[in-house]
Each structure stands twice: as C-alpha cells, then as structure tokens.
Amino acid sequence: MEEAAWPPxxxxxxxxxSARERLLSVGVRRSVKEAQVLLREGALESHVILLDDALVKVTVSLSDGRHALLAIRVSGDIVGEISALNGTPRTATVTTCRPSIIRIIHRNAFRAVLHDNPEAALEMAGIVADRLRWANRRRIDFTSYPVRVRLARVLWELAVAYGRRSPRGLIIDIRLTQDELATLCGAAEISLQKALGGLRADGIVATGYREIVVRDGKALRSIADLD
Structure with a gap:
C-alpha cells in the first residue's frame, strides 16, 4: 500500500x-479468504499479525454460547500483540470480514523490531493504551446511557473510522450480525432491534444486505450526545 494509505x-x-519498512520486512505475506479465523481465543501461540490490506473483527465467547464483538481492525493495524508481549493464551478470536492480505510476524522477530526501534516500541505502547482507554469508555457508556444513545455512538464511530461516502450517505459495509452489533452496544438483541428500528423510522439510518447507511450524520451525532 502507499504510505499515505495507512490510517493515522x-x-x-x-x-x-524506516520503522514501518522494518516491520513489514519481517512479516510473511499471506492472502486469506473472507470469514477465515486468523487467531483463535485460548490458543497457545505467540505470533502477531500485521494487517496489510485487511478488515477483521475481534470477538470473544460468552458464557451463554454467544460471541461478543469487541472491535474492528483495519489495514495498518496489528492484532495478537498481547500474547506476543506477555506469552499468555489468545484473549480473543480474530476473523476476516473480506478477502485480505496479512503479514505473519513471529514473536522473536516482533520483539527484536521493538527492541531495535524505540519509536516503534513507544507507538506500540500507545496503541495498547488507546485500546484500554476505548474499553474503559465503552464500559462507562454501558452504565450511563440508554441503548439508543449507545447504538448511535457505535454507529458513528464505525461510520467515521470505516465508512465510505456515497450519494446515499456514509456506508458501513462491514458484515456484522445484529447479535454482534448488540454485544458491541452492550444491549440485548431485542433492545438493539428496537433502537435500530427507531433510527430507521426517523430517517437517520437505513439498513440493507450486509450494510448500514448513515443518512443523517448530524442527527446521529446529536442522539449520540457527541456535540
């Protein structure tokens, strides 16, 4: 990919x-299909995966057998870093949302890059901190806001980070089930359906096969209490 293409x-x-090229050079490049599991929760392995041209979802298993969506990761992101840094089993499952290109980096090579490039080590620490901050904010959202507001916040974050513009609005064409979207919002699926139906009825979003379209971003931000 071109340098400018990596999301900031x-x-x-x-x-x-220089650090970017070093990291890319130690990875083994692979093409993978849609819906392929790249990392599996609980697995005893320690390599990391650099997303070269990819879109993946990060999920965890719940006690009732369902799967909770934790995050979406895109080209330029890294996944599997916790196991590589501290040697613990995988904490989540990572699955591709479309055909993707990845780079597999073994633990020793990854740690060597961080050791030889203090800048890369600091940026990696910053990413871990950002992800922890995001998780903490999400927990606050779960306890402080009703489902409609939480859904609006999640949809706005997804639209800004991963949406593509079209005459219809901002299109979020990530394959997410309603159950996954509900767990990302910290809501029961029936509550999610009601909230999503309300946003559709108000003309703020539209839904279709494998996509959600944000038709009125200003109204969605207002509901999300982001103004």
Missing part, C-alpha cells in the same frame, strides 16, 4: 518510514 491511528500509520 494504526501502527503503520504512526511509524516513520
């Missing part, structure tokens, strides 16, 4: 060219 919040987007 991702690891590759944060690094200078």
């Amino acid at each position: 919040g991702t690891l590759l987007g944060r690094l200078r060219a």
Whole structure:
C-alpha cells in the first residue's frame, strides 16, 4: 500500500518510514479468504499479525454460547500483540470480514523490531493504551446511557473510522450480525432491534444486505450526545 494509505491511528500509520519498512520486512505475506479465523481465543501461540490490506473483527465467547464483538481492525493495524508481549493464551478470536492480505510476524522477530526501534516500541505502547482507554469508555457508556444513545455512538464511530461516502450517505459495509452489533452496544438483541428500528423510522439510518447507511450524520451525532 502507499504510505499515505495507512490510517493515522494504526501502527503503520504512526511509524516513520524506516520503522514501518522494518516491520513489514519481517512479516510473511499471506492472502486469506473472507470469514477465515486468523487467531483463535485460548490458543497457545505467540505470533502477531500485521494487517496489510485487511478488515477483521475481534470477538470473544460468552458464557451463554454467544460471541461478543469487541472491535474492528483495519489495514495498518496489528492484532495478537498481547500474547506476543506477555506469552499468555489468545484473549480473543480474530476473523476476516473480506478477502485480505496479512503479514505473519513471529514473536522473536516482533520483539527484536521493538527492541531495535524505540519509536516503534513507544507507538506500540500507545496503541495498547488507546485500546484500554476505548474499553474503559465503552464500559462507562454501558452504565450511563440508554441503548439508543449507545447504538448511535457505535454507529458513528464505525461510520467515521470505516465508512465510505456515497450519494446515499456514509456506508458501513462491514458484515456484522445484529447479535454482534448488540454485544458491541452492550444491549440485548431485542433492545438493539428496537433502537435500530427507531433510527430507521426517523430517517437517520437505513439498513440493507450486509450494510448500514448513515443518512443523517448530524442527527446521529446529536442522539449520540457527541456535540
């Protein structure tokens, strides 16, 4: 990918060219299909995966057999870093949302890059801190806001981070089930359906096959209490 194509919040987007090229060079490039599991929760392995041209979802298993969606990761992001840094089993499952290109980096190579490039180590620490901050904010949202507000916040975050503009609005064409969207919002699926139906009835969003369209971003931000 071109340097300018890496989203600024991702690891590759944060690094200078020399550190970025070093990290890319130690990865084994692979093409993978849609719906392929890249990392599996509980597995005893320690490599990391750099998303070269990819879109993946991060999920965890719940006690009732369902799966909770924790995050979406995009090109330039890294996944699997916790196991590589502290040697613990995988904490989540990572699955591709579309055909993707990834780079597999073994633990020793990854740690060597961080050791030899203090900038890369600092940026990696910053990403871990950002993800922890995001998780803490999400917990506050769960306890402080009704489902409609939580849904609006999640949809706005997804639209800004991963949406593509069209005459219809901001299109979120990530394959997410309503159950996954509900767990991302911290809501029961029936409550999620009601809240989503309300946003549709108000003309703020539209839904279709494998996509959600944000038709009125200003109204969605207002409901999300982000103004």
